[in-house]
Amino acid sequence: MHGTPHIVSDVMTHTVTAVGRRATFKEIVRMMQDWKVSALPVLEGEGRVVGLVSEADLLPKEEFRDSDPNRYTQLRRLSDLAKAGGLTAEELMTAPALTTRPDATLAEAARTMARARVKRLPVVNELGMLEGIVSRSDLLKVFLRDDEDLAEEVRREVVSSLFPPPGSSVVVQVHEGVVKLVGRVRDTSLIPVVARLVRAVEGVVDVDFELEGREGSQSPSAPTGPTTKGVRDPAPDAR
Template sequence: MNGTPTAVNDVMTRRVVALRTGAGFKDIVKTMREWQVSALPVLDGTGVVVGIVSEADLLSRQEYGGDDIGGYGQSAHLAGVRDLHKADAVTAGELMTAPAVTVRAGAPLAHAARIMARTGVKRLPVVGRDGTLKGIVSRCDLLKVFLRDDADIAEEVRREIVVRLFGPHADAIRVEVHDGVVTLSGQVREPILIMPAARLARAVPGVVDVQCALTGPPGPPDPEAGFPDAARARTA
């Protein structure tokens, strides 16, 4: 598919900064500032991702780490047990949210997007089969697929969908793509294949939408067409 990204490892960032569980609070803050990120994966001694430290985790210490002078913040007794625990945390292992929400390097882009939508996170550590860190994928990374060239999309739709579904009759079908929107038009001999064709086209990487104007073969002619007297006699 001419290098079109289809899996997480096609779009992920491979150069990643991570923390060990023993990293100190100030070092975590410095690292976030230096790399301009809002969350960092935490690794154990074997390189396996065991958690994530985010700015929200660090702020738990700021929020509940001291007396609420003047009553400007939430009282400590209203905080959850987890947040109160983090108020005294000083290392990545104590501060991190665990287990980490991760995605496999070979997972489809749609799978990573569903995880992000379900969990509300902006980026995911990418791991191998053994759980070791391979990269980071962000929401922005997942959108790269929509930069795919229209001609490349059209070629894949024709080759992988139209030709496979309609075989020797594929030449009767037109495939046009404009700004990622696929238009299928023409007449097909098997109308039952129209909906599968549209559904499969929508799943092609980079497709924004599908406009399906495929039609089936014309129906048999009406034997009474052109004979108004016969119609009148039948209704008389």
């Protein structure tokens, strides 16, 4: 396989607005409004990321502005109540900041976001210096790849390696990111492997099969994945 997965530096935003520890509440709100962002990295020194301040960190000030929370709320939401009284980025930020590296794969960044339930990650180098920021929408950019681009990669990186002619004859079709492999193959036992490899291609939404085994093919294994369909055994007279 010669293809390489996309990495964070391919899709991240390189120009990032950030604040220092001493930035005031109103300065933070103003910068978010001016730059139309929902979070800002907090930096110290020459650009080392020490935290992230988001709209969620700012909202407790409004939520608790005219309320007197009961004891249960106080115990359950100690962090939010502390942020309601925060005046600077240092008091408001979530720290330490959850970050990612420029050379991390999109899958790695997506897993980090999902596990931490965050919408964005500052991108830092090996010294912790800010290089950019990557959001959920950035990670979804790979699904904008052209269907023909996907088809070409699947042909080149998967089909040509595992289903080469003349033993196999496979046509790759792609529509709206869904890859469909149609034709006849010598070794149907490779279909589950092909399914995994095709799904690993950046931008593929799903994979489907309409494949038949040639004479002398091995017994097919059940393809993996929730929606892999259309794998057919060879007709009895073709065995």
